[in-house]
Amino acid sequence: MIHATLKNLPTEDICIQVSIDNHPRQYLCECGSASLLGKKDCLNLGVIFISHTHIDHFVNFDTVLRHQLGSGMRVVICGPKGIAKQVQSKLWAYNWNLISEDEVQYEIREIQDENTIKIYELRPPKWDLQPITELEGPIICQNESLTVRFTILDHGTPSIAYSFKEPDVVSFLQNESPFAPGPWVKMAKAAFLANEPEMLINIQGQNYLAAELFPYFRLKTGYHLGIVMDHLASEANHEKIIKTFQNADQVFIETYYLNEDKELALQNRHSFAQASAEVMRKAGVKNATPVHFSRRYAEEEIQLIQHQFKMAFG
Numbered sequence: 001m002i003h004a005t006l007k008n009l010p011t012e013d014i015c016i017q018v019s020i021d022n023h024p025r026q027y028l029c030e031c032g033s034a035s036l037l038g039k040k041d042c043l044n045l046g047v048i049f050i051s052h053t054h055i056d057h058f059v060n061f062d063t064v065l066r067h068q069l070g071s072g073m074r075v076v077i078c079g080p081k082g083i084a085k086q087v088q089s090k091l092w093a094y095n096w097n098l099i100s101e102d103e104v105q106y107e108i109r110e111i112q113d114e115n116t117i118k119i120y121e122l123r124p125p126k127w128d129l130q131p132i133t134e135l136e137g138p139i140i141c142q143n144e145s146l147t148v149r150f151t152i153l154d155h156g157t158p159s160i161a162y163s164f165k166e167p168d169v170v171s172f173l174q175n176e177s178p179f180a181p182g183p184w185v186k187m188a189k190a191a192f193l194a195n196e197p198e199m200l201i202n203i204q205g206q207n208y209l210a211a212e213l214f215p216y217f218r219l220k221t222g223y224h225l226g227i228v229m230d231h232l233a234s235e236a237n238h239e240k241i242i243k244t245f246q247n248a249d250q251v252f253i254e255t256y257y258l259n260e261d262k263e264l265a266l267q268n269r270h271s272f273a274q275a276s277a278e279v280m281r282k283a284g285v286k287n288a289t290p291v292h293f294s295r296r297y298a299e300e301e302i303q304l305i306q307h308q309f310k311m312a313f314g
């Protein structure tokens, strides 16, 4: 199971912590000012995901850096084109004459387009940008517990939406199977997952078609979490959101404006309550949460945005 926790109060910028059951590392989405993000939260971060580098998404990277100094960690930062130099510029704003080389390192995964990710490394004290390699999209991050994909939305500037998915798991229904467990179970699970009914599976010297064994297996689809930040409420963006987050279990979506301020939303390349809720409904998202509200609103207006979202999501 993937858990997402808001580290910001409703009137603050945006910052979401992502953790997974039985997984040693945590993840952070966005570095806006967030009073609930503490030192401990910054010390076991594997990857930081940034949608874009408007100040309300990136200002708190300095605090994260402050907590990570001396930890010896290698932290990955994913973000849009230009983020490698922007991280470097932040690092260059300080004096590093007393730092040792192994205090902390950053690996930057910079998304060029939907299919290309450039990887750089930054090490103290000079923080020179070292190109390492290139990755092919849309998978930007993968380990045994998680696959992270992305899509690029239009917010006047590229804004990356991230999809976190646990692996699908096939379970063996031992109580319903006439065959005792054995080495064949592993093969049959692989055939089930790859949907290869013609595969021959040997059970105690006798061959069976995989299709005959499929009734004794069940697919449990991995939990799917989405983080959709600033985006224009346009048809092109909505198409991408619907495709990337189809039937997701939970999505946090930018809902910057009240319905009444729709014009302002269009002008500033943002979304508003009804548009965000409708795209979540069309994607078949099970649980959708509006986040990231304009600073022009007081708490009562934020509650009204949440209400408008709820009404349109249904």
Ligand SMILES: [Zn+2]
Pocket (backbone or CB within 6 Å): 052, 054, 155, 230
């Ligand atoms: Zn923005």
Ligand SMILES: [Zn+2]
Pocket (backbone or CB within 6 Å): 054, 056, 057, 230, 292
């Ligand atoms: Zn923003």
